[in-house]
Amino acid sequence: MNNSRRVLLKSGASLGLAWMFAARPLKAIAATGIPQNEFKAPVPFSFDLLEEEARRLAQYSYEPPVNPSPGVLAEIDYDQTQRIRYRTDRTVRVGNADHYPVQFFHLNKYASDPVRISVVEGGQAREVIYNHDLFEIPVGHPAEGLRAGAGFAGFRIMADDLKTDWFAAIGASYFRSSGPFNQYGLSARGIAINTAMSKPEEFPRFKHYWLEASPEPDGGINVYALLDGPSIAGAYCMKTKRKTEPDGSYRVVMEIEARLHMRADVDRIGIAPFSSMFWYGEDTHLEPRDWRPEIHDSDGLAVLTGNGERIWRPIINPPHVMTNTFSDRDPRGFGLLQRDRNFDHYLDDGIFYEKRPSVWVEPLDPWGEGAVHLIELPTDTETWDNIVACWVPKEKAKSGQRRVFRYRLSWLDDIPFPKTLGQTIGTWSGIGGPPGLNFNARPAGTRKFVIDFAGEIFEGLGRDSGVELVVNCSRGSISGIATYPVVGQRHRWRAMFDLKVAGLDPIDLRAYLRKGDAALTETWLYQVFPASV
Incomplete structure (x- = not known):
């Protein structure tokens, strides 16, 4: 470990x-x-x-x-x-x-x-x-x-050859697995108490x-x-x-x-919590911080809601602590995933970020009303876990209960995903307006977003097939909406739009592709901080 x-x-x-x-x-x-x-x-x-x-x-x-x-x-x-x-003969x-x-x-x-x-x-x-x-x-x-x-700090379960371990428990109620590719990344824990609140967080052990x-x-x-x-x-x-x-x-x-x-x-009890690290990714590497193109253990939160909607929320490194809640009743699943498995996107041949495990939680009983919480803390290093996800029941925990x-x-490579929906495989953003214009000719306060989806659902669809991008913002205005199949790439579809904003409050974005009344993709969510537009 x-x-x-x-x-x-x-x-x-x-x-x-x-x-x-x-x-x-x-x-x-x-x-x-x-x-x-x-x-x-x-x-x-x-x-x-x-x-x-x-x-x-x-x-x-x-x-x-x-x-x-x-x-x-x-x-x-x-x-x-x-x-x-540890002595191998004492295993x-x-x-x-x-x-x-x-x-x-x-x-x-x-x-x-x-x-x-x-x-x-x-x-x-x-x-x-x-x-x-x-x-x-x-x-x-x-x-x-x-x-x-005197006792121990924890334990680990070894592979048969005793050269590596695939499960380890050490510290508070933390435990983790090396997952599909024998590479440790994010950690789970037994419980979260008052995470990201004004009062001190409690760490039961x-x-x-x-x-x-x-x-x-x-x-x-x-x-x-x-x-x-x-x-x-x-x-x-x-x-x-x-x-x-x-x-x-x-x-x-x-x-x-x-x-x-x-x-x-307890004001806030977190069920099935886990912690991960996100420094920067494909959309947030805005200036040189490190020679590696991306550094993160997880790149998004996935949620399968109680009514069957699939949500994908790319993780960000915010300017200040942010807690996003996704209200639901009897959720079917949620987790922090590492979808990007391309070595060339990380270029780290020492700790192999493309091999970090994804984690998926599936309730085995109805959990009732509550919300998936995604907590993102700002960081300027890969040393610390700065991402937390968990389920928070609506009913507060009371003494004696x-x-x-x-x-x-x-702990897996990727979650099972229906062939009837497209997955988000990339999110990028940059200066708004038509490409090729001189920088000074670009519209002020505007940021362009590009989202790529992939899946067999796009088989046989073309530019004239009636596929449209549905996109909403919590404030600001949307323009320049376009969606089309990526040239030379099978089952890959691109969507793009411009967001014009004013003020400094965060902006929530929501988008998906549809054909007629039928959704073709999972729902993409994102949070924008105007200071970076």
Whole structure:
């Protein structure tokens, strides 16, 4: 897992479930890689018991994690963390299945709140005890001063050859997958509390994980987690599978059930949140910032609304924090996607932005009224995640409530898309007016937008087929509307228009192609800041 361009967030720990299992019978658990004496005694485990612990926690005030040996961890900076290696011969084979090898992350300066990790087999859980022997630690390294039993920063699920990982959980409630092309990008997390509000955001954390080989015939690994934070406690079950696609890429599918118990009222609770990075793209690289043409982990938000409308909103790097909401009832899906898979559009042969995974969320139950929130923060670097997307229920979370959310989260190349609609494959803009005019002859305060759509829906359609562009703006005026098939490109259609604006307030644009009363494409949305026109 490459963390060189991501700041590690903090994780944590607490007492877990031992209090409620003391009188239950114990049973030995088999796990390869770690000697049996480096596990705690087995205790019964189930998802229902985990929820009982979350319910119990929610009845009491939040207790922040205790940082073990803070002086020692303060010395384990990025460089010192890179010197620590997990021993391959200590790899835990969950369920004795070779395709579920698990290794652990060492605590460090940036991930200093200890996480507990247990292995489950046959309804019994045994916690792994932190020990120096699990890691290759150089002589004289600060980590030698960390006591046994201190805990871990997180864990990762390895590929069969133990050379790479395809799933990792570290920091707060964050987790992510390397997706279809073995390249990490955006991150998911268990919950978002008061994101992009005037009050401080809260970062609940997964304090204890339980790992279990799935009993289902088609396999998978079940990741259970206990969430704890100032306003919330929760029990999570994440049934995780990695599938190989016919083209050799991978699809990681997680069926997640979150049983939440509220400690306090929360103004904004974000369900199925994930964070990504967008510095600039094809439409926003207005001046040289870096030699690479585009730099982003995701290039757009896709939404499949409850009534079946498909929306595509290209991500932007705004001049100030912006929150856009897409109101809906019982959404069918939403996600942050990396649609542009062309290496030549990025030219980065070190971290391969064209290989970053897309993430798609599909509710498994009706979620009722609410909105997909897209939060965009300004950035001048690729180091920080500055994009957040999540579902925010209309009903606010109240103290004492139990709320359950079930959804499927897929890490994939691209989402399934109907052949009856065209997809947005590119957005560009520039100076308005007819091309070829002298710059001083161009109309003032006008910006031209060009959108390319692609899909089999355009087969057999030409300039005289009655295809029209429907475009609206929240303010300003639209002119110069044109749409036509791109010369020499099969199934590719271009739409363009000019936007004339005055004033400084943001402008929302909405456009799609239609023929008669039938939409030919998904709905393209965009936000314009007049200062850049």
